[in-house]
Amino acid sequence: MANWPGLVKQLAAATVILSLAACSAIYRNHGYAPTDDELSFLVVGVDTRASVEESVGRPSATGVLNESGWYYVSSRWRHFAYRAPEVIDRQVVAISFAGEEGTITNIERFTLEDGQIVPLSRRVTDSSVQGISFLRQLLGNIGNFNPAGLLD
Secondary structure (H helix, E strand, O other): OOOOOHHHHHHHHHHHHHHHHHHEEEEEEEOOOOOOHHHOOOOOOOOOHHHHHHHHHOOOOEOOOOOOEEEEEEEEEEEOOOOOEEEEEEEEEEEEEOOOOOEEEEEEEEEHHHHOOOOOOOOOOOOOOOOOOOOHHHHHHOOOOOOOOHHO
């Protein structure tokens, strides 16, 4: 029993250490965007899709029309305790191509600060029964029943 107070102190210290470790943030990286050093080897107007693929690799996304552009996207997420994950960094490298050979016309880098919120158009018909519960709708039709309408 002489070690009982020491054991309680060690258990309390371990509990404090584990609780502090549980509160540390976890960072996750998703995707790939080439660095400026990797992009410095590409020459606008000279390099083609094939040379970009050889130097930097295939992108995670391409342009909709005839592969007019390649887009490399990387994100860094922060997960902290009970909070929703938060994007703390995003890099988008856009390489535009033109012509049949697909020569580079432009290389751009966008960051999280360059982003804009785009409102999406929702095509939903508004309901005329907003704010009315199901029971109120059901019971609201009791006095409106006309049996003569069934015979016609």
